[in-house]
Amino acid sequence: DVKVTQSSRYLVKRTGEKVFLECVQDMDHENMFWYRQDPGLGLRLIYFSYDVKMKEKGDIPEGYSVSREKKERFSLILESASTNQTSMYLCASSLNPRETQYFGPGTRLLVL
């Protein structure tokens, strides 16, 4: 079974802090994704990566950056956290962009 793990289930940070959310997958998938999930808005794509050191902006990249130094790991970075970045963050991976995405359990981030 594919396993996608996220470094934290819950995180509380202060406004202005730099925040790192880490995601690791164990199935040698080429593609990895970061989404945020907010009530009534569904899943919105922040960034994705189709190869090591490659990244592309999703629909809402502002205020975020990403890093993919190794195939199995995809990090989401909030350079200076703001209260409007309080959300559930979901990482996913897939073998092929046209195939099933496998999600991690999510990180619930609260920015005070």
Place this chain on the structure above:
Amino acid sequence: GENVEQHPSTLSVQEGDSAVIKCTYSDSASNYFPWYKQELGKGPQLIIDIRSNVGEKKDQRIAVTLNKTAKHFSLHITETQPEDSAVYFCAAIRYSSASKIIFGSGTRLSIRP
């Protein structure tokens, strides 16, 4: 831009009855349509999917139908059980830019005992 509309946003059905969730997509190039179930405190998990060359697919109590002409697809759950309570997301993948999966806004399904 491309989008996927999902209805209803909330659905409550009596245990044992059927539940139907409908999605409409705008990009006629979409050719893969997965459905995800998200239980409380967990990430979404794939429960069934359908490709554009198929009109219907079934897996035990779950079925998905696709009408490419009308650009809509539906999830059908029969003989609902309490463990079916969750948020369900439909999605469509654009063939031309395959990395951009587009999700519906979700349906919160509640099963009444």
